[in-house]
Amino acid sequence: MKARVFVTLKNGVLDPQGKAIGNALHGLGFGAVGEVRQGKVIDLELKESDEAKARASLKDMCEKLLANTVIEKYEIELKA
């Protein structure tokens, strides 16, 4: 099974990189751009065919290492 984990800053946590990206986009003339927030994508292969088990194990990985839950939130996407 393949999984994709999105790790982004929690709402309300200042994202200076997102801000800088937004400013750069404005500089390029993309005036319609509003707030920009950036994050990470982590792709993993899992030796697990049970979806519920895979999800539980990914959640554990996020809590223990992939995300710092003091400042970040995560979303898990599974692909068969």
Place this chain on the structure above:
Amino acid sequence: MKSAVIVFPASNCDRDAQTALKQLTGKDPHMVWHQDSALPDVDLVVLPGGFSYGDYLRCGAMASQSSVMKAVKAHAEKGGAVVGICNGFQVLTETHMLPGALMRNADLKFVCRPVKLTVEETQSAFTRKYSKGQQISIPVAHGEGNYFADEETLNRLEGENRVAFRYAEGDNPNGSARNIAGILNEKRNVLGLMPHPERVVDPLLGGEDGKALFQSLIETLS
């Protein structure tokens, strides 16, 4: 005082810490590799500055999972002293030995210069040789030193007098919440700080304002 400095791959202030400890305690500290699972018999553990594991994933995230950190945690749980400097502070928050997190500097720039600090708390093994409110100058060198914690945690840190050092008003180099530069854990035996006291223990290096931190530890732990 017997001490150890933990060496992670890409630690780069481990030798500075070693030199400062040797000069001030008169004894060579143990240099402990990140893959070791036990610590020698020491009073103080120093987590040095640097870019452990290349700052992969998040600063300090990989180091927090290393086998030596289990031993460092156990040392602190038994009441042993631990100081994390710069990357060491990041490792301590990633290990949850200290609350909060160190985020990207608010202006996105790596900042490397002396900063003015105020000593906020002298009731600790790390700061007793300073005086409360004392202004000192210690260099910082980091890209991720922007201290963040939720309001409740910040209030608690202040309420329990666990903010050891603050950046002086107008000299906050990274956007840290409430100008926080260094904090203590609940038991007050773990200190994390972004500035580098080990770099200012000799006039030849440009200052001695970091010396009192080590002298405090020597007085308490010897």
